[in-house]
Amino acid sequence: MKHIRILLIAIIFLLAGTMARAPEGEAAQHPEGEVFRARVLEVKETTGESAVQDLVKTSQLITVEILTGPLKGKKIEVPNATTGNPAYDLHFQPGDQVILWAEMENGRLRDVFISDYARDRYTRYLAIAFILCLFVIGGRKGIKAVVTLGITGLAIAFVLLPLLLKGYNPIGVTVLVCAAVSALTFAVVGGINNKSIAAIIGTTGGVLVAGLLAFAAGTAARLTGFAEEEAAMLLYIPQETFFDFRGLLFAGIIIGALGAVMDVAMSIASAIEEVKKANPSAGRLTLVRAGMNVGKDVMGTMSNTLILAYTGSAIPMLLLFMAYQTPLLKVINLDLVATEIVRALAGSIGLIIAIPITALTAGFLINRPRKRRFVAKKYPEAPASRGRIKQAEVPEPDGWANYPRPNNLPHR
Missing domain, CATH: 1.20.1640 (Multidrug efflux transporter AcrB transmembrane fold)
Known part of the structure; x- marks a missing residue:
């Protein structure tokens, strides 16, 4: 019961926060695009010179299959350009999972580009390993x-x-x-x-x-x-x-x-x-x-x-x-x-x-002293040190006089 009460308090605390969600505005309600997960099927590369000195520009035409959302299963081609700057360039291979940012118009793709690698799968594996370690070692x-x-x-x-x-x-x-x-x-x-x-x-x-x-x-x-x-x-x-x-x-x-x-x-x-x-x-x-x-x-x-x-x-x-x-x-x-x-x-x-x-x-x-709880014992063989009970408070069953008594309890 104690843990149930604690969890109920936690739930109330969290539900109270749902009333404090972000202010809703037109920009917040209507995002400019949607995000999909996709798998790279084919990569076609072309190489050229970059506008930046000593850097090589590579253009990739990537065929991907959308894995989530209303367009699941659809195959599209997405261009991907690199400039040789490792801070911003993304290089893909067949089998990679990527995140697409798509602008929709009447349920159709108007524009789409690759936003980033899909990294959540590996972080999810790491989180599962973390939880398993807690279970196995911590019980x-x-x-x-x-x-x-x-x-x-x-x-x-x-x-x-x-x-x-x-x-x-x-x-x-x-x-x-x-x-x-x-x-x-x-x-x-x-x-x-x-x-x-x-x-x-x-x-x-x-x-x-x-x-x-x-x-x-x-x-x-x-x-x-x-x-x-x-x-x-x-x-x-x-x-x-x-x-x-x-x-x-x-x-x-x-x-x-x-x-x-x-x-x-x-x-x-x-x-x-x-x-x-x-x-x-x-x-x-x-x-x-x-x-x-x-x-x-x-x-x-x-x-x-x-x-x-x-x-x-x-x-x-x-x-x-x-x-x-x-x-x-x-x-x-x-x-x-x-x-x-x-x-x-x-x-x-x-x-x-x-x-x-x-x-x-x-x-x-x-270090605070705890209150002692005194419980009346029904049977005389219980040690006297476990409860400070007056003899008159102990109910005596029939045949009490013939019942063996400890030495520290007086006879009537």
């Missing part, structure tokens, strides 16, 4: 992990993004969604208990600290929120939403730090619970110290995880700076670089702050 915990991943993905797709697209405050919406996701995740994985409550409080505290630090540092450093070109493209979307681009930047920092903070918080809360089970007489101070020791061990590796993750995504940019020997003073003051520095450091500080918050909360909650 029931792995199944719960898959459920929480689904909740997180649905919350982002049907709650967070639609609310942001409607122009709601990015920081407020993100904090609320992250708090709800962390609560549901911990409840599903660990159940509703003191350990999960401590992890939720620690995660929320760490994420709030990361968001506040990012906001303060970003405002002081005058970060624009336009460090990535996709942010500038939001100015021209059909919904004509007015975005708080700095808020979107800080919201991204909060989401980026959430996973690592959740990991640290649950590790500390679980460690404190295990210490309490192994040593029931351990006091709050002992539990807090144990949690802090675990947190200190985890702190270094998880901080490296955040910083290395952000550095890994910026390797081409860093190589570019090194190749052109750009002065360090110029590099660290660029909007893009300063944004990544604030992102990594704010997330790491939030992770560190989550350690004492979780340790203190878990040490207090897990």
Whole structure:
């Protein structure tokens, strides 16, 4: 029943987000084209000179068979031109699956071109392998992990993004969604208990600290929120939403730090619970110290995880700076670089702050004395230490005097 209630809460949380879908406009309701999956059947190539020096232009006439949509099974020829630029060129072979972008008119193809390779098949295989690993190694915990991943993905797709697209405050919406996701995740994985409550409080505290630090540092450093070109493209979307681009930047920092903070918080809360089970007489101070020791061990590796993750995504940019020997003073003051520095450091500080918050909360909650339940025993052979029951409260059946009694129970 407990897990059913948790899942019902998650469903209500997700359904509430369906009311916050993107604003509907003429451009949103009537897309300019349709997308189809197709298979390459034949490729005819011709070679010529490119307008760009030292590059060779290749034209391909590709015969494809449409695999999806109302035109499924139809075979068409699609031209494909390459210029020798590997960043934009697409080269196809028979058997490849591709994505077509088609403009339709009265149910017929007016214009069609190849948009990209069909890559989803291979990412789907990788996702299946990931889920199988969770099932095989994690068992029931792995199944719960898959459920929480689904909740997180649905919350982002049907709650967070639609609310942001409607122009709601990015920081407020993100904090609320992250708090709800962390609560549901911990409840599903660990159940509703003191350990999960401590992890939720620690995660929320760490994420709030990361968001506040990012906001303060970003405002002081005058970060624009336009460090990535996709942010500038939001100015021209059909919904004509007015975005708080700095808020979107800080919201991204909060989401980026959430996973690592959740990991640290649950590790500390679980460690404190295990210490309490192994040593029931351990006091709050002992539990807090144990949690802090675990947190200190985890702190270094998880901080490296955040910083290395952000550095890994910026390797081409860093190589570019090194190749052109750009002065360090110029590099660290660029909007893009300063944004990544604030992102990594704010997330790491939030992770560190989550350690004492979780340790203190878990040490207090897990060490709370539990109420003892006293149940009357019907049979006298039950040990007296299992229930503090007055002798007068125990019903005596017929023939009680002849029934063997333990030594610690008085005769009448």
